[in-house]
Amino acid sequence: MKKIILAALLLPCLLLAQQKVSIIPQPVSIQIDKDSFIIDNTTTISFKKSDKDLKAVADFLSAGISKISGINLSQNKGKGKKIEFKISPTEGIGEEGYLLNVTPSEVRITANTNKGLIYGIQSLFQVLPQVRTNAILKIPSMQVKDYPRFKWRGMHLDVSRHFFTVDMVKEYIELLAYYKMNTFHWHLVDDQGWRIEIKKYPKLTEIGAWRVDQNDKIWAKRPQAKAGEEPTYGGYYTQEEIKEVVKFAAARGVNIVPEIEMPGHVASAIASYPELSCNQKFQLPLTGGDYTNMSSNYCPGNEDVFQFNEDILTEVMALFPSQYIHIGGDEVDKSSWKSCPKCQARMKTENLKTEEELQSYFIKRIEKFIVSKKRKMIGWDEILEGGLAPEAVVMSWRGEKGGIEAAKMHHEVVMTPGNPVYFDHYQAGPDGEPLAIGGMNTLRKVYDYEPIPKELPAENRKYILGAQANLWTEYITTNEGVEYMVLPRMLALAEVVWSPSAAKDWTSFNQRLKWHYRGFQQKGLHYSEGSNKIEI
Ligand code: TNX
DSSP states (O other): HHHHHHHHHHHHHHHHHHHOOOSSSSOOOOEEEEEEEEEEEOOOEEEOOTHHHHHHHHHHHHHHHHHHOOOOOEEOOSSSOOOEEOOOOOSSSTOOOEEEEEHHHHHHHHESHHHHHHHHHHHHHHHSSSSOSSSOOEEEEEEEEEEEOOOOEEEEOOOSSSSOOHHHHHHHHHHHHTTTTOOEEEEETTTTOOHHHHHTTTTHHTTTTEEETTOSSOOGGGGOTTOOOOOOOOOBHHHHHHHHHHHHHHHTEEEEEEEESSSSSHHHHHHOOGSSSOOOHHHHOOOOOOOOGGGSSOOOOOOHHHHHHHHHHHHHHHOOOOOOEEEEOOHHHHHOOOHHHHHHHHHHHHTSSHHHHHHHHHHHHHHHHHHHOOOEOOOGGGGTOOOOTTTTTEEEEESHHEEEEHHHOOEEEEOOHHHHHHHHHHOOSSTTSOOOOOOOOOOHHTTTTTOOOTTSOGGGGGGGGEEEEBOOOSSOOSSHHHHHHHHHHHHHHHHHHHSSSGGHHHHHHHHHHHHHHHHHHTOOOOOGGGGTTOOO
16 A cells, blocks of 8 residues: 555656647657756767768767757767767668667767768757756667668758848758758749859849849738839849858758759749740849740740750759759740740741640750759659659649659659648638638648558659749848748648658647757748648
8 A cells, every 4th residue: 555655656756747848740759758968068979980971970979969059068078978970781770760869878870871861860959958958968768770761851941032141041940950851842943033053054043033022021912113223122042152051051961952843833034035025035033923925935946945954953963962953834824935936946846736835845854964964853843744854753733633743654753732831821820820822721731741642553652752832022121020830730741751651740749849949949930830830
């Protein structure tokens, strides 16, 4: 009897002693014990010294610890307790997985690659305080085995409709890496602004990066530029800045997929080089989010257009090591090609029957070039129309139809259907929410998303690389706006693309979310709690 009473009294104490762990995305397996490892001034990071890349991983951990505590961890010296990194062939965790073992005397992260180690560190960060503290840094003892479900865990950002600074882009990458997302799709080109310096074609950023709408907050209500007005709103990234961002992302295990739109959504390029459109008329880069028109497409009848794009892609590929290069391909108003003599001549010589086939001809030529450089071309699902290029990867955004079709044809696919992973759509309200593009993608809807469509035959499922959320910024003008639309929905997506589907649990997710909300508050990040209130 006495024993039972004692146990009953002790149990709450034991539970209290056990630190709460709220990792998102939920690890594949995690076992938490009651004691903990304490990080102090004597703690040292230990790794194979000769491995320079491991030094970068160690620096990543040190920087994070120093930020929250002011403690500067030593590396490979000192007699204190160790946080050890180990690259060693480990079965069952793949390229990005990790094992994390925490005991009171040691922390050990084991992985097959540095990326795996980085994810182990991100899990460590998620059990430590989120902002600067004077409290003791305690890591609960635990055993974690963890690896992702999908290879492509993407977040997109449109920097054309509104421009975001290098610092903001880094903040975005930091945030997505914290949740083990590994792909940043950088939408660098659209009608409303060309955002990447191209040395061979300087007018792209001298002219194409600027427009006349600096004071307007909502594009739909924006007046068109009047003759003689100075284009002063915009911006672009220099090649040096791009290199810096690529390096920053790589240090966090994030690959950047650059998107260079073609043949449509390029009014900004046509503003710079009007001779590349069918009607060759000069126009200013479009304001806000206006839809493409006749003079915002390249002319596929013009040979110079191909040279131009190949030159641009050559510079782009030198900056971005990504295996995948995105060429857009969406929403081309092909009717303009009907009345273009050069386009019609091209169709005749190439024996193309429809304007869709003409677009397909365009994309196939570009793919050939990209493949000749040992990269893979990815495009929006419109690239299926008129015939898919032989090795193209399809980003399925108009639902999953295009993705299913491509996977059945043995093409790789990234699922990014507007419903539910367009984060420019409302997440709550709409009363009381910032103006957004229609559609209601609540947190719950995102959480319940399953990237493998039921109707896809089993043998084709391996072609689904993963999923991605897109953030178009016609209505999003500020950093706060970006944060608000992404948080907390990105956390739901992270669990969709990382955690085993059997481990998904809405109630548990909501429990864990609380710790993250506190972090957002502490860090001053904007987020929508509203998205959690609406059930579908
Ligand atoms: C469609 S998604 C677009 C974008 C818009 C978005 C708004 C896609 C490939 N094209 O240009 O910004 O809708 O939701």
